[in-house]
Amino acid sequence: MISFWKAFALWLAVVRAAAFLAPPQTNLVTAADATVRMDAAAAAPSPIPIPAPSPASFLAFGDADLRKQVESDPASLGSLSVGSPGGGVLINGIVFPSDPKWTLANADGNFATAETIGFVRRAIENVHILFPDTPPLTIGDISNPQGGQLRRHAAHQVGRDVDLGYFYKPGKGVWYTPGTAANLDLPRNWALVRSLLLLTDVDTILLDNRIQKALYDYALSIGEDKAWLGHIFQFILGWKNAPIVHIPLHRTHYHVRFFNRTAQELGRRAYPFLIELKKIPPPVFTIPHYVRAGETLGHLAARYGSSVRVIEQTNGLRGNLIRAGQTLRIPLKGAAAPPAAALVIPARPLAPRTPAILAAVEWPTPLSVYGDDLARLARSPLPIRF
Numbered sequence: 001m002i003s004f005w006k007a008f009a010l011w012l013a014v015v016r017a018a019a020f021l022a023p024p025q026t027n028l029v030t031a032a033d034a035t036v037r038m039d040a041a042a043a044a045p046s047p048i049p050i051p052a053p054s055p056a057s058f059l060a061f062g063d064a065d066l067r068k069q070v071e072s073d074p075a076s077l078g079s080l081s082v083g084s085p086g087g088g089v090l091i092n093g094i095v096f097p098s099d100p101k102w103t104l105a106n107a108d109g110n111f112a113t114a115e116t117i118g119f120v121r122r123a124i125e126n127v128h129i130l131f132p133d134t135p136p137l138t139i140g141d142i143s144n145p146q147g148g149q150l151r152r153h154a155a156h157q158v159g160r161d162v163d164l165g166y167f168y169k170p171g172k173g174v175w176y177t178p179g180t181a182a183n184l185d186l187p188r189n190w191a192l193v194r195s196l197l198l199l200t201d202v203d204t205i206l207l208d209n210r211i212q213k214a215l216y217d218y219a220l221s222i223g224e225d226k227a228w229l230g231h232i233f234q235f236i237l238g239w240k241n242a243p244i245v246h247i248p249l250h251r252t253h254y255h256v257r258f259f260n261r262t263a264q265e266l267g268r269r270a271y272p273f274l275i276e277l278k279k280i281p282p283p284v285f286t287i288p289h290y291v292r293a294g295e296t297l298g299h300l301a302a303r304y305g306s307s308v309r310v311i312e313q314t315n316g317l318r319g320n321l322i323r324a325g326q327t328l329r330i331p332l333k334g335a336a337a338p339p340a341a342a343l344v345i346p347a348r349p350l351a352p353r354t355p356a357i358l359a360a361v362e363w364p365t366p367l368s369v370y371g372d373d374l375a376r377l378a379r380s381p382l383p384i385r386f
């Protein structure tokens with residue numbers, strides 16, 4: 001047990017130092033799966049290599065073999081995302097690497113899964129390929145090294161949420177300047193959003209309606225398909241599966257949440273073994289609770305198996321008065337509950353055509369994905385999703 005913790009601490013130190021010191025390759029994984037590598041083939045070489053995602057080959061293991069792997073070499077699993085963004089943990093988190101194409105806004109809270117890091121890099125690099133001389137994009141909060149609650153965020157607990165700044169017109173804005181149609185560099189912002197949607201496994205982009213409208217108007221003006229845009233931006237049709245969703249307080253940055261094919265699924269399956277074999281301590285994590293009229297801290301403590309004092313401390317409350325409409329963080333001890341069912345990632349929203357201004361890179365299209373499989377195309381929920 002002790003020797004494991006020594007080894008684990010050493011491994012973590014190596015991985016984190018590796019991310020800063022630019023070695024030729026980190027020792028994060030032993031068998032990278034080429035199919036989940038997110039490195040853009042056409043992208044300029046990055047000064048710091050992005051760690052490889054968790055080996056997808058472990059997903060083929062049965063439970064007994066996976067348990068053995070957890071027992072003998074937990075580090076080999078790579079970064080794992082367990083639980084939900086509002087209540088979960090990050091295992092083997094990796095510090096977001098440095099790169100001239102982006103700036104990290106904060107000194108801490110910069111840990112993610114390898115897949116998340118690869119996605120963010122892929123999208124930013126695509127903007128650089130389309131628009132040379134693009135200034136660095138600011139990256140804000142991501143996750144704590146072991147996940148769990150990050151500052152006052154409701155999410156950001158599992159290494160799959162990343163706050164991204166906007167591209168502004170020269171001299172018109174810095175990190176957290178509220179975006180407007182006048183100060184935003186709309187071509188670069190739209191290229192970023194389109195790259196996230198089409199080139200990564202994006203789950204949701206939380207974004208104020210006013211920014212959505214500016215991007216929508218711009219996208220329409222350069223010749224994007226109107227019906228497709230209607231299903232991308234929730235504010236147009238109110239489509240519940242739209243990936244770009246309004247949320248208050250998101251006029252200053254994009255909050256981007258990714259699916260992680262391997263880190264989530266491997267995390268879901270390996271987590272019980274990591275706990276059982278004492279490879280990680282049972283974490284304390286928090287979930288949000290929206291206070292309704294008549295509820296007291298005593299109710300919440302009883303409902304969640306917590307205590308009034310612990311809830312007070314977690315939320316920095318000075319007394320035990322709470323009010324309806326308030327959202328409190330409820331700390332829960334024990335396992336982050338991984339979802340029971342295997343992860344299903346919805347189809348990426350394929351754009352039926354590419355405006356000329358964006359034609360310098362290859363985008364997935366209905367033709368490149370379906371070929372002449374029109375039957376499959378017809379079965380898709382939208383003509384442009386697969």
Ligand SMILES: [Zn+2]
Nearest residue numbers: 161162163255
């Ligand atoms: Zn956020």
